[in-house]
Structure formats: structure tokens, C-alpha cells
Amino acid sequence: MSQPTPETLTGAQIVVRLLERQGVRTLAGIPGGAILPIYDALSKSVLIHHVLARHEQGGGFLAQGMARATGMPAVCMASSGPGATNLLTAIADAKLDSIPLVAITGQVPRAMIGTDAFQEVDTYGLSIPITKHNFLVSSADDLLSVIPQAFRIAASGRPGPVLVDIPKDVQNQLVEVSNWPDPGCADPVPAPAAELIDRAAAMINAATRPILYLGGGVVHSGASGTAVSLAEKARLPTVMTLMALGAMPVDHPLSLGMLGMHGARCTNLALDECDLLIAVGARFDDRATGKVAGFCPQAKIIHIDIDPSELDKIKTAHIGIAGDVGTVLQSLLPAIAAPVHDDWLARVASLKAEHPLRMPGIDDPRTPYGLIRAVANCLDDAATITTDVGQHQMWVAQAYPLRRPRQWLTSGGLGTMGFGMPAAIGAALAEPERTVVCFTGDGSILMNVQELVTAAEENVNVKIVLMNNSSLGLVFQQQTLFYGERIYASKFKGMPDFIRVAEGFGVPAIDLDQESDPLAALARALSTSGPMLIHASIAMHEQVLPMVPPGAANKEMIGG
Amino acid sequence: MNSISRSENQALARTVLELDVNNHPGVMSHVVGLFSRRSYNVEGILVMPVGNGDTSRIWLLVNEDERLDQMVKQIEKLEDVLAVHRHGAEHEVFVRLEEFFR
Numbered sequence: 280m281s282q283p284t285p286e287t288l289t290g291a292q293i294v295v296r297l298l299e300r301q302g303v304r305t306l307a308g309i310p311g312g313a314i315l316p317i318y319d320a321l322s323k324s325v326l327i328h329h330v331l332a333r334h335e336q337g338g339g340f341l342a343q344g345m346a347r348a349t350g351m352p353a354v355c356m357a358s359s360g361p362g363a364t365n366l367l368t369a370i371a372d373a374k375l376d377s378i379p380l381v382a383i384t385g386q387v388p389r390a391m392i393g394t395d396a397f398q399e400v401d402t403y404g405l406s407i408p409i410t411k412h413n414f415l416v417s418s419a420d421d422l423l424s425v426i427p428q429a430f431r432i433a434a435s436g437r438p439g440p441v442l443v444d445i446p447k448d449v450q451n452q453l454v455e456v457s458n459w460p461d462p463g464c465a466d467p468v469p470a471p472a473a474e475l476i477d478r479a480a481a482m483i484n485a486a487t488r489p490i491l492y493l494g495g496g497v498v499h500s501g502a503s504g505t506a507v508s509l510a511e512k513a514r515l516p517t518v519m520t521l522m523a524l525g526a527m528p529v530d531h532p533l534s535l536g537m538l539g540m541h542g543a544r545c546t547n548l549a550l551d552e553c554d555l556l557i558a559v560g561a562r563f564d565d566r567a568t569g570k571v572a573g574f575c576p577q578a579k580i581i582h583i584d585i586d587p588s589e590l591d592k593i594k595t596a597h598i599g600i601a602g603d604v605g606t607v608l609q610s611l612l613p614a615i616a617a618p619v620h621d622d623w624l625a626r627v628a629s630l631k632a633e634h635p636l637r638m639p640g641i642d643d644p645r646t647p648y649g650l651i652r653a654v655a656n657c658l659d660d661a662a663t664i665t666t667d668v669g670q671h672q673m674w675v676a677q678a679y680p681l682r683r684p685r686q687w688l689t690s691g692g693l694g695t696m697g698f699g700m701p702a703a704i705g706a707a708l709a710e711p712e713r714t715v716v717c718f719t720g721d722g723s724i725l726m727n728v729q730e731l732v733t734a735a736e737e738n739v740n741v742k743i744v745l746m747n748n749s750s751l752g753l754v755f756q757q758q759t760l761f762y763g764e765r766i767y768a769s770k771f772k773g774m775p776d777f778i779r780v781a782e783g784f785g786v787p788a789i790d791l792d793q794e795s796d797p798l799a800a801l802a803r804a805l806s807t808s809g810p811m812l813i814h815a816s817i818a819m820h821e822q823v824l825p826m827v828p829p830g831a832a833n834k835e836m837i838g839g
Numbered sequence: 840m841n842s843i844s845r846s847e848n849q850a851l852a853r854t855v856l857e858l859d860v861n862n863h864p865g866v867m868s869h870v871v872g873l874f875s876r877r878s879y880n881v882e883g884i885l886v887m888p889v890g891n892g893d894t895s896r897i898w899l900l901v902n903e904d905e906r907l908d909q910m911v912k913q914i915e916k917l918e919d920v921l922a923v924h925r926h927g928a929e930h931e932v933f934v935r936l937e938e939f940f941r
């Protein structure tokens with residue numbers, strides 16, 4: 280093979296070339312002085328489509344939407360100072376939900392670092408606790424190793440966000456490049472210990488009241504199908520965390536749906552009775568477990584996770600297996616014997632019959648559950664669903680028939696209002712053949728409302744269903760239930776005209792309140808291509824039930 | 840407290856951690872950040888480059904509490920940490936240094 284001819288390139292050109300080689304075809308960001316060399320280089324790329332966000336947080340969530348929909352690392356960019364600080368929330372959100380994100384920020388020139396230069400902020404220091412890893416690049420040459428490493432780290436093991444801070448003079452520095460590094464990709468994960476697999480299989484085979492508890496790691500690992508096979512072979516009633524919804528179809532006979540704070544009574548009651556909990560890619564988050572001492576109090580625990588630091592973190596496992604959950608489940612499968620626990624399945628069935636999730640108004644599109652069900656009835660499993668944060672998020676988690684991994688994109692760990700709409704835009708850009716529906720609230724939508732114009736500009740197939748209860752509903756509900764109905768700072772006095780807001784941004788809108796046949800109007804809206812806002816009022820007093828009071832054990836549910 | 844009972848107390852309650860890390864300006868922040876954000880006090884800290892200076896060794900003296908196992912796992916996850924070893928408080932690295940802290 281002939282020796283490649285060396286090219287003399289700037290740091291900025293190297294970054295762009297490495298992104299292209301990495302397979303990045305769409306990224307989101309906002310330029311500014313300290314990242315202009317990279318933008319200049321980006322302007323010459325024929326491979327990369329840059330989506331101009333209108334706020335860096337929107338850009339970060341847009342990239343997250345791409346990453347969550349595909350599982351591949353996605354890229355966002357921002358300038359130094361305020362650009363970087365605006366990005367932080369989206370990065371922290373990616374950290375808590377283990378989303379592979381590569382954030383590239385401009386920094387003031389090296390010689391000015393530490394001088395309080397214009398738009399200088401310690402991006403490296405600020406991002407340490409909210410990234411999986413971060414870099415402050417000190418020479419253009421280093422970019423050749425740092426950029427592939429950033430992608431490798433973001434995608435390896437438990438995925439997460441990586442930030443690369445690049446001083447402006449490093450972006451302008453010329454280097455001779457003769458050999459290009461391979462794109463960064465996920466490191467192989469060591470095989471799980473065979474002895475642990477055998478012991479876990481024996482424990483599953485011996486259990487009389489087992490439950491399978493799936494977390495977001497199952498989705499990240501691409502192990503949903505294997506998890507369902509295990510459930511079927513070992514006849515395991517299965518619960519899912521908020522992050523795992525879609526891993527097993529909700530209407531699968533073994534599914535008990537979502538557990539925890541807003542799970543169905545039958546789900547939390549079954550957990551209370553189980554004698555073996557098989558936790559897979561789940562981290563015993565407090566919204567899932569309630570008071571930890573009261574969570575599955577009689578159960579032995581098998582905990583399978585790719586991140587060894589999750590084992591024994593909240594609950595001590597009887598068997599802890601560090602490894603890729605898909606690989607572990609695959610190796611468990613052949614060791615599972617035909618189990619005999621008909622009594623337990625009968626008990627679970629009777630719990631389901633006695634304490635199902637109650638969804639009042641499911642047939643009336645002017646109620647929360649009814650609206651969600653009406654939207655679902657217009658779509659098939661190919662649609663992707665994103666949400667913002669609040670009551671609407673929990674109603675959708677409870678009522679939308681999620682049946683496909685990566686169908687459901689929601690901010691779980693950080694619970695960030697403002698996530699839904701930009702994430703939906705990102706998901707639609709990554710998978711343009713799908714309809715993407717964002718369920719949002721009248722509070723949340725305003726936190727990144729500026730991205731409506733991005734949706735219009737990109738003409739993405741995003742349908743924003745705005746569930747307007749004139750309030751910060753989840754706060755209103757908590758004040759109603761736990762603060763003696765002292766409603767404070769949660770009822771909106773002023774209300775924007777959301778139809779005109781959307782139209783003003785270039786997004787067509789319909790108001791279901793004004794439609795004599797809301798179901799027909801909804802069906803029309805959802806089948807039209809392109810962005811659309813669908814506004815629907817719902818009553819302020821509607822609550823998400825059941826609810827485990829914060830700090831209480833899961834069996835102490837209110838309502839439902 | 841006399842010196843004997845003080846060292847007995849340390850023997851019960853302290854651990855010395857030895858970390859091999861890549862030697863660059865951000866590593867210390869990454870390591871101590873894990874402790875500070877959990878308000879877990881680091882009692883003693885010592886760093887020197889090793890060999891040609893590509894790596895350094897960080898010695899940490901910490902109080903043992905029930906979070907220590909989790910701390911070690913978190914340290915092991917850091918990209919720039921190559922190895923972590925646990926020693927008892929009797930490890931002489933900090934003992935020898937004591938004369939500089941009189």
C-alpha cells in the first residue's frame with residue numbers, strides 16, 4: 280500500500296474530519312467566538328448537517344434525542360462561557376440516564392486561560408461531576424487521540440457524556456497528519472464469571488415467587504428480546520423502571536408495567552411478596568424502590584449490571600454479576616429449567632385483577648388518560664414517544680402502550696423540564712421515517728420553547744401534544760397531597776396563547792378544545808407530515824395515581 | 840490524647856489508598872471531586888510522578904466508613920486511574936511524613 284500523503288490541517292479541520300470518520304452525519308449546536316474555527320471548518324463539510332439550535336440546552340437535548348433513538352453517540356457543540364454553561368443541564372441529564380453524548384466546546388486561547396478573559400469559564404472544572412470523562416485539549420496533535428477516545432468512552436461499558444473543551448488557538452494550530460486514527464468504538468466487555476451464572480440460574484430455578492426487574496441498561500445493551508425470552512422461559516412476572524419501558528411490551532402477559540412511585544398497585548404489591556428479585560440493568564433508584572428497607576423485604580437479589588459500582592450500592596445483592604446484561608442473560612438462558620411456580624403466577628394474576636392500574640376517563644379524549652390513549656390509537660409501534668417532566672410524563676408512562684425498546688425517550692434520572700421537544704426533534708432527525716410525538720406540559724414546553732423554530736426550520740415530523748392544566752401540575756399535586764393544599768407558585772396566572780406561539784414560530788397548531796370531533800381532528804393532525812402543535816386543556820385537579828409519598832415504602836400507595 | 844492511643848485509633852479507623860494515575864492537570868480534581876461531592880473527608884494526600892512522569896501515584900489517607908467500598912469502585916471507574924490498592928492505616932507512607940506535620 281502506498282504511503283498516505285501528509286496533509287497540513289488546522290485543529291478545527293482535524294475535529295471535523297474525525298467527526299466525519301466517526302460517522303457523524305447530524306449534530307446540533309450554536310456558534311460563538313471561541314468555536315468559530317470549528318464552525319468555519321464545519322461549513323466545508325459535505326457530510327455533516329449542522330442543526331442550529333436556539334439555546335445550547337436545546338442543542339444538547341437535540342443530540343440526546345438522536346443518541347437515545349439510535350443508541351449511538353451524538354454530538355452537540357457550544358462556544359465558551361455562556362455557551363458551555365447553557366449546555367450543562369443537558370450533559371448532566373445524559374449522565375444520569377447513561378446516554379452517550381459527545382459535547383464539544385470552544386475555549387479561550389490557551390494563553391488567556393486563567394485570566395478571566397471574555398467568555399472564559401472553567402468548563403473543564405464545571406463538567407467534571409456531570410460527565411463520564413472530560414478533556415481540555417492542549418495541542419492540535421492531541422485531537423487525533425482525544426476525539427476517538429471521547430467516542431470510545433461515551434459508548435463503552437455504561438454509556439455516558441464526554442466533554443471535549445478545545446481552546447481557540449488549538450483549533451487554529453496547524454499540524455501535519457499522515458495517519459488517521461480509527462474511529463472510537465465501544466470497548467469489549469469482559470465475559471461474566473461462569474460460576475456466578477450457574478449460581479444465579481440455580482437461584483432462579485429454585486425460586487417460588489420470582490420477579491424480573493428491568494432497567495434502562497436492558498435498552499442500552501440491546502437486550503430487550505433476550506430479557507423477554509428469559510421471562511418467558513422462567514415464567515417471570517416482569518416489572519420495568521421508567522427508563523426500561525418498551526423493553527417488554529406492556530400488554531405481554533408477564534408484564535406488570537412500571538414499578539415504583541406511580542406504578543400500579545398490583546405491581547408494587549407483587550414486589551412486596553416476591554422471594555427473588557432479578558435486577559437487570561437497573562440501579563434501585565429511589566423513585567423505583569421507595570423506602571429501600573421496605574422494598575422487596577423478603578427477596579433474595581440477583582443483580583446484573585455492566586457497572587460494577589452499581590452492585591451493592593443501594594441493596595446488597597446475594598449474587599452480583601458485572602457484565603453486559605445481554606451477554607449475561609444469553610448465558611443464563613440455557614441453564615433455566617422449566618419452573619414450577621403456578622401458585623405464584625396465579626397470585627400475580629389475582630393481584631392484577633384486584634388492583635389494576637385505574638385509568639379513569641380512558642375513553643374520553645378530554646381527560647389525560649383518554650387523550651394519551653386517543654393519540655396511541657392513531658399510531659403504531661413505529662412511532663417514537665418523548666415527554667417532558669411532570670404529571671403528563673407519568674400519565675404517558677402509565678397509559679401509553681409502549682412495545683418497542685427505544686420507543687420511549689424521557690428524562691428519568693435528572694427529570695429535566697424542557698427535555699421533550701428538542702429530544703423529539705433529535706429523534707426525528709435520526710429516524711426521519713418515524714412519527715415522533717412529544718407529550719409536554721404548559722410549564723415544561725416554555726423551558727425550551729425556542730426550539731419550535733428549529734422544528735419548523737428542519738421540518739421534522741414531530742407532533743407536540745401539549746397537555747395544558749394551567750399549572751405546574753406535579754407541584755400542584757404534591758402541595759395538594761402533602762402540604763395541606765397550600766397551593767403556592769404552581770398555578771399559572773398568565774397563560775400564553777400557545778396556538779399563536781406555535782404559529783409565530785412557524786409551526787402549525789390545532790386546539791382540540793375548539794374541535795367538535797377531537798378524535799377526528801387528532802387523527803388528521805397525526806397523519807399530516809411535518810411539525811405540529813396539538814393543544815388540549817385538561818382539568819387542573821387531575822392527579823397521577825397511585826402515588827407513593829416521597830420517603831414511604833412502595834406498599835403505602837395513595838389512591839388508584 | 841497521647842500518641843499511643845492516637846495511633847491505635849488510626850489503626851482502627853483509617854485506610855490508605857494507593858492510586859496509579861495518568862499524570863496530567865485534571866486528575867487530582869477528578870479524584871478528590873469524588874470525595875468532596877459526597878462530603879467524605881480526605882485526611883491526607885500525597886502525589887508524586889513515577890518513572891518518566893507519564894504516570895503518578897496518589898496516596899490518600901481516609902477514614903473508613905460504610906461508603907468506602909463504593910468510593911473505591913467509583914475511583915476505579917475514572918478513566919485516568921490505572922490501578923487502586925487498599926492498605927491498612929499502618930502503611931508507612933503517611934507515618935513517615937508525620938515529622939513534617941509537628
Ligand SMILES: Cc1ncc(C[n+]2csc(CCOP(=O)(O)OP(=O)(O)O)c2C)c(N)n1
Pocket residue numbers: 667668669670671672694695696697719720721722723724726746748750751752753754
Ligand atoms: C428544570 C426543572 N425545574 C423544575 C422542576 C420541578 N418540577 C417537576 S414537575 C414540575 C411541573 C411541570 O409542569 P408541566 O410541564 O406543566 O407539567 P404537568 O405536571 O402540569 O403535567 C416542576 C416545576 C423540574 N423537574 N425541572
Ligand SMILES: [Mg+2]
Pocket residue numbers: 669720721722746747748749750751752
Ligand atoms: Mg402543566
